[in-house]
Amino acid sequence: MDEKKLIEKKIFNDTSRYNDIMERPYQQSKRHLPMNQLDRAFQFAPFGALEGFNGLIQEKTKMYARKKYSNAEQEQQIMRQLKYLQTHPLQVDVSYFNEDSGYYDHVKGLYKSIDLKKGRVTFEETSTVIVNIREIKLLNKK
Template identity: 70%
Template sequence: MDEKKLIEQKIFNNTDDYQDIMAIPYHHSKRHLPMNQLDRAFQFAPFGALEGFSDLIQQKTKDYARKKYLNSTEEDKIKRQLEYLTNHPRKVDISYFNDESGYYEHLKGYLQKLDWKKGRAEFEDTSIVILNIRLIQLLNNNDSPKKGS
């Protein structure tokens, strides 16, 4: 017999430590029905709650594959534009990556609130992650993008 089997046999077949409780009869509860075997097995599957989690991660990975990340110069430009909009309310056309859909979307509106701690810009009824903003264009009165912004 190999060494591993000898160790297993010594560990799992030695019941000397449990002789005092081996003869005690099993007590069946009068208040609770016995748990069925399937439910009993589930309590020993701690990662069962994470079932489907890897599929969700794969889907989000596919969604984020479409995202274009800005370089530091472009990020600084977006931050300066947002700072400008906090002091000079103007209607803008925002191109941003939507985390929910996994695609770029446009939003036309006015900046309501800028929260640097949370990294979010609030527009009327939409909150956008600042790092997801790709382009900010000022709009004229007739809602067409203004050149040079």
Template identity: 70%
Template sequence: MDEKKLIEQKIFNDTSSYQNIMNIPHQHSKRHLPMNQMDRASQFAPFGALEGFKDLIKEKSDLYIRKKYTSAEDEIKIKQQLKYLQEHHLLVDVNYFNDESGYYEHLKGFLQKIDWKKGKVYFEENSVVILNIRSIKLKNP
């Protein structure tokens, strides 16, 4: 047995300090009735909210398998392009990762607004998370 197991066994299996109370019979309350099984089980109901959470995380992570994360240099380049597009109203083709479908998609349009705090770029009808953008190319109108 390894040292960790021996220490755990010594700590958790040593009941010598509890010998004085080991054989005392359980005393039932004179004021309160014993809790029924259903009420006892409902104490743990809040943890039921987490049921299915593992499956949800797995489902979402499966979508992100195809995502290629950009390098720091590419992120800087994309942010510079976005700042340029704020000043110049140009038609662009944005290649971005759609986190709902799990695939890369193209979006053609004019930049409307950038929300740096939320990390989103808004076009005519769509919004894209800045970190999901792979590339921005200018298009001829």
């Protein structure tokens, strides 16, 4: 089991903190009448709007399973390269995670612009999120 699964299991499956109250009998409130089932159902009605999104969420989850996340050092390297490209227009080959296909794509061309507020960079006609960039390679000039 990977580290993330172990952490989730510990956080969400560990009920040891509640052992002192687990065996206590239920006590009916003396101040409030019990809520009828219809009112209880209405309480959760706003979540019904999310009903149809299960399939979409599962599809996106499968797509992102192929994504390799960068560490801090790799992200800093990419930011240094992007800053360099702002002042030195060079041909590059950029490997980036395409959120639409769920696979890694390449774009070859010149750096065009960067929007740090939105965290996006544009090469030729392709715009991508900076954190989705896996690698930037300089191409030989011909």
